[in-house]
Amino acid sequence: MAAKELPGGTFTMADGVTVTRMGYGAMQLAGPGVFGPPKDRDAAVAVLREAVELGINHIDTSDFYGPHVTNHIIREALHPYPEELRIVTKVGASRDAQGGWPHARSPEQLRQAVHDNLNNLGLEALDVVNLRMGGFDSPEPGSIAEQFTALAELQQEGLIRHLGVSTVSADQVAEAQSIAPVVCVQNFYNIANRADDALIDSLAAQGVAYVPYFPLGGFTPLQSGTLESLAADRSTTPMAIALAWLLHRSPNILLIPGTSSVAHLHENVSAATLKLSEDELGTLDGIAEGLE
Numbered sequence: 001m002a003a004k005e006l007p008g009g010t011f012t013m014a015d016g017v018t019v020t021r022m023g024y025g026a027m028q029l030a031g032p033g034v035f036g037p038p039k040d041r042d043a044a045v046a047v048l049r050e051a052v053e054l055g056i057n058h059i060d061t062s063d064f065y066g067p068h069v070t071n072h073i074i075r076e077a078l079h080p081y082p083e084e085l086r087i088v089t090k091v092g093a094s095r096d097a098q099g100g101w102p103h104a105r106s107p108e109q110l111r112q113a114v115h116d117n118l119n120n121l122g123l124e125a126l127d128v129v130n131l132r133m134g135g136f137d138s139p140e141p142g143s144i145a146e147q148f149t150a151l152a153e154l155q156q157e158g159l160i161r162h163l164g165v166s167t168v169s170a171d172q173v174a175e176a177q178s179i180a181p182v183v184c185v186q187n188f189y190n191i192a193n194r195a196d197d198a199l200i201d202s203l204a205a206q207g208v209a210y211v212p213y214f215p216l217g218g219f220t221p222l223q224s225g226t227l228e229s230l231a232a233d234r235s236t237t238p239m240a241i242a243l244a245w246l247l248h249r250s251p252n253i254l255l256i257p258g259t260s261s262v263a264h265l266h267e268n269v270s271a272a273t274l275k276l277s278e279d280e281l282g283t284l285d286g287i288a289e290g291l292e
Ligand SMILES: NC(=O)c1ccc[n+]([C@@H]2O[C@H](COP(=O)([O-])OP(=O)(O)OC[C@H]3O[C@@H](n4cnc5c(N)ncnc54)[C@H](OP(=O)(O)O)[C@@H]3O)[C@@H](O)[C@H]2O)c1
Pocket: 024, 025, 026, 027, 028, 060, 061, 090, 132, 166, 167, 186, 187, 212, 213, 214, 215, 216, 217, 218, 219, 221, 239, 240, 256, 257, 258, 259, 260, 261, 263, 264, 265, 267, 268
């Protein structure tokens, strides 16, 4: 299936980077805690191949998933990559021996991470690299200029085509934009966690993509009676409704739900076919407002 036929349509982040709004997040392909190898490597390979077969051309990854494991699996499953595939990665953390996620944000560490992504994915240049700042799921105040400048230099060298930022505030997005163009912002956001509502609208006005992580709640899956009852009415699942709500929320929102299961992948892609009515959207808005 050609990318443009995938339900949900496409979004152009930058010249040469037109992606399906329904993408795929590869973090779930590593072992438990995103550490070490998966229990079933063949199943992980199968999920990636099925995602591409369905028409998804936006895969989100990082070399610190595993570490290295997820990128190795992407390479095994998909290399040589289809021409239309865009792999988006992120830098700014590493892994310690216990599976922790220490920051790795010095210019030298960022350069090393870019080279690790290139080597492990088998690429000569990375389509999009997000600078991962902040804490576990929310921004921390302070300048990101030193780190973003380091990535802009790697872009100038031709190792990175486009830049994004992750786990950042609106001020930090603006600071990055004063250094080099930003094609996407990847932050924590879903139907129940809407701190970024104003940022999403401002990025939409600028034509910048907003890519929510934990769209299904991440390590704490979304649970809501409203989602369940609407899903029952529409003969679908709460997760599909949560993803459909994100697609309706703003045209610059791109989805990268993570799954290690082909069945869940199909369920998530089906979300893009769901048209929600104004009444349904109003009911769903109540989840964030605590009115359910
Ligand atoms: N920038 C950042 O700092 C950052 C942080 C976190 C994540 N990310 C990116 O964002 C992507 C999405 O986040 P995420 O994977 O952590 O969280 P998520 O997409 O919100 O949720 C993933 C979890 O939901 C389950 N799941 C997926 N589809 C399901 C379905 N249809 N029904 C029931 N359960 C389902 C998965 O389990 P199964 O495997 O069993 O399906 C997994 O446990 C990641 O893959 C990663 O690429 C970025």
